[in-house]
Amino acid sequence: MWPLFRIALRNVARNRRRTLITLAAVLVGVGAAVLTRAMMNGLQRAMVTSITASATGALQVHRAGYLDNVLSTPLTMDFAIDEAFLAKVRAVEGVKAVSPRIQFAGSLGANDESLFLAATAMDPTAESAVCPSRASTFVPGSRFDSPDGILLAETVASTLGTQQGGEAVFLAPDRDGTLNGELVHVTGATRSVMPDEPKTAVVPLALAQRLLRMEGRATELAVAVHRLEEAPQVAARLREALGPDYEVHTWDDILVQVKEGQARNDASMGLIAAVFLVLMLLGVANTMLMSALERTREIGTMMAVGLRRGKVMSLFVAEAVVLGATGGTLGALLGAGLSAWLNHRGIIFTAPTISVPFDIRPYVDVGYLVRIVLLATAGAAVFSLYPAWRASRLRPVQALAGR
Structure with a gap:
């Protein structure tokens, strides 16, 4: 040859x-x-x-069955987020940081206009550790350090005609269906991270817990890992550590469209x-x-x-x-x-x-x-x-x- x-x-x-x-x-x-x-x-x-660095995190932890019921009764799938539980999650090998969140829906009223929107509640300090690029989604000049502040998607702010510093009333039903309200101040706007994002808002976790009567509780944990390629292995270890009462999803389980x-x-x-x-x-x-x-x-x-x-x-x-x-x-x-x-x-x-x-x-x-x-x-x-x-x-x- x-x-x-x-x-x-x-x-x-x-x-x-x-x-x-x-x-x-x-x-x-x-x-x-x-x-x-x-x-x-x-x-x-x-x-x-x-x-993952600006919105979802590499992993997310929910109560078992959360994703199947996210469009119907997501607030009833909440869980306690005391320090012992968060420490248990942080102790899992490969976990870098944890941020509790609440995903819920409500309506915002301002300037004689009202708009239904999807809201994400998060702790500013914990969120910056899990999603270090979260701040890049904020329009320059926006602030997320006010206890009664709300950040609106650019499309929402444009529709309502609100400006930074303006007041608005945020209404949302709690886990029992009772409608509650909070007076909020618009502290900025957010830019879209994914295509075709719905009308959204970002609020402090403490404000949402008061509004929804969910003090000390959350519907979601966003988890950061040291290397994104290791997310499936870390997810498996988290499932073993938390047991069958919780489900752990990687970013591709959540972002199916991506x-x-x-x-x-x-x-x-x-x-x-x-x-x-x-x-x-x-x-x-x-x-x-x-x-x-x-x-x-x-x-x-x-x-x-x-x-x-x-x-x-x-x-x-x-x-x-x-x-x-x-x-x-x-x-x-x-x-x-x-x-x-x-x-x-x-x-x-x-x-x-x-x-x-x-x-x-x-x-x-x-x-x-x-x-x-x-x-x-x-x-x-x-x-x-x-x-x-x-x-x-x-x-x-x-x-x-x-x-």
Whole structure:
């Protein structure tokens, strides 16, 4: 087999111009596929990091059955958040910080306008430890240190016509269905973190506990971990520590729409990479076909001295493998190099429906590079089968005559 590849290498190097053009096509195709994958990896990681660091946290703890009842009676799925319980959660290996929250619904009235909205109640100090980027979702000048302050989504503030410092009445039913109210002051506005966010507000945990008659209780614990990749392992340890009365979900369990969007993006990137590779491999097939047409006398000579048709076919496939492997390796290295440079530099991107920008750091793993090189090599071999078969079907007498 090695002598065959030695001959293939010699033949590939013999026609330098055609070889360079073919290698350039393979290099560009593989490099574009690698860079596209790296950009998507960076965008997905930036999106997940932004959302977990500014909104959801890496993990969330609820009473068992909470997510199944979140649209009906979420306040009845509350639990006590005394220091002993919080310390138990913090003691689990991998847990970095914990922030109690209450998710509830209510209506806000101001300037003769009333608007129904979804509210998140949180402790400002604990929240900053779990979601360190939470402050980046606040419009500049907003404050979240007032005991009766409320932060409104920009769309809500615009609809109600409220300004910072203005008063409003916040009404909400407690866990027993009794309607209660609190006078609040608008202390700022929040920007959207995810697309198509509903009308939302952020209030201090203590204010919500008074409003909902839930002193010392919460409906949710947001949990930060040291490394986001370890979230599933930390979630498993938390489930074991807390028992069957609680459920622990990772960010992708909660943000199902984000996970589904990533799956669609992965499928789209796979299709784009396939298009790049097919166009590149068509160039390899064309090169091998032209080579077979131009080397009829050489093929005839080899067959006249006893080289079997299978060996002729194998020789052309070997030449294609050399082109695919060499171009694929160079393309993978080029794509990885550009990805590393962009990772170091960073790309600031703001989606049309999201106010908080993403810091994209493109990256690609070694496994993907190996797979793309192997795919380019195997694809080159497959696309060379017809030219190789055509070359092996030549009759020695006609080939020697150049026909």
